[in-house]
Amino acid sequence: MVDYVTTQAGRHSVRWVFTTPANAYTDSFDVREAAPPAILSLADAKKHLNKTTTTDDDEIRGWVESVTAGIEGLCGPVVVRTVVERHDDRRVPVICLRQTPILSLTSVVAILTGGTTYTVGDLDVDSTTGVVQRLDGGSLTGPLRVTYTAGRRIVPAAITSAAKIILQHLWRTQQGPGRPQLGVGDFDVTEPAAGFGYAIPNRALQLLEPHRLPPGVG
Structure with missing residues (x-):
């Protein structure tokens, strides 16, 4: 294992060359920005998912960042x-x-x-x-x-609650094969035309409705 300290966010490419045995391969990795926008803290996200260890922390952070982007696409900037x-x-x-x-x-x-x-x-x-x-x-x-x-100095409770629902909805993809589907009870999705496909279930959309951008804004 090799530790490499990065200094710049973005996609990085790497090529490893070995002498014993003679071998080489290329790979790539992404470095996230130092403080990506996040509606939920890691602690709140883990609490909602009932996670008590650090095993999934990096993956949860990635999902929280994705959830934030989805909500801000509907409501405009939430994180200042x-x-x-x-x-x-x-x-x-x-x-x-x-x-x-x-x-x-x-x-x-x-x-x-x-x-x-x-x-x-x-x-x-x-x-x-x-x-x-x-x-x-x-x-x-x-x-x-x-x-x-x-952004919003005070994040409405409805937006925070919607973020937790969307996070739980997307995290379910880790629990078995397949992806979130249309028409599966609590996580029904009937607004795929909004541009978010299967990502945002109805219960979250309903919470976000009062905070969505007016038509033609954003």
Whole structure:
């Protein structure tokens, strides 16, 4: 066994070469980011799955990350994060930030030399739709680099409960052959057209409904 300390997240390729016996093979492995977004803590996820050892910790972390991505695909950012976006519209009354809900606007900075940088205090941002506009009614001239904070300071209990249900639903694939199926009782799935296939059961969708993004947002 060889220990190799990585310094960068992402896909890594490795080639091992041996002299005794003469042999070689290639492999690859993924290094996750240092703090991937997670709606559930490892402790809460293990408690819900009734896991008391560390044997499955890495696998559970991976599932929690996947569950988080699924929920945020429906509801927008839940875990608080800093977002940096480029908006190239030359002269418009509003710009629409892409990840909602918005917690705060940090900066709106001109990208090109001689461009207009806007003071955050002179702007209004709609936290739900992500629409940013000038308080004086004037236009915004890009290209602009916009930095803001998105997510939820307080995660609603319904979202946390839905995350646990989805985690349990997906973890069942470890307990036997096959995959989560349509029409299997407590974990029925009847909204595969939403883009999540068999991943999100009805009971979780029902909990998430009040927090889903409005049509056309996100």
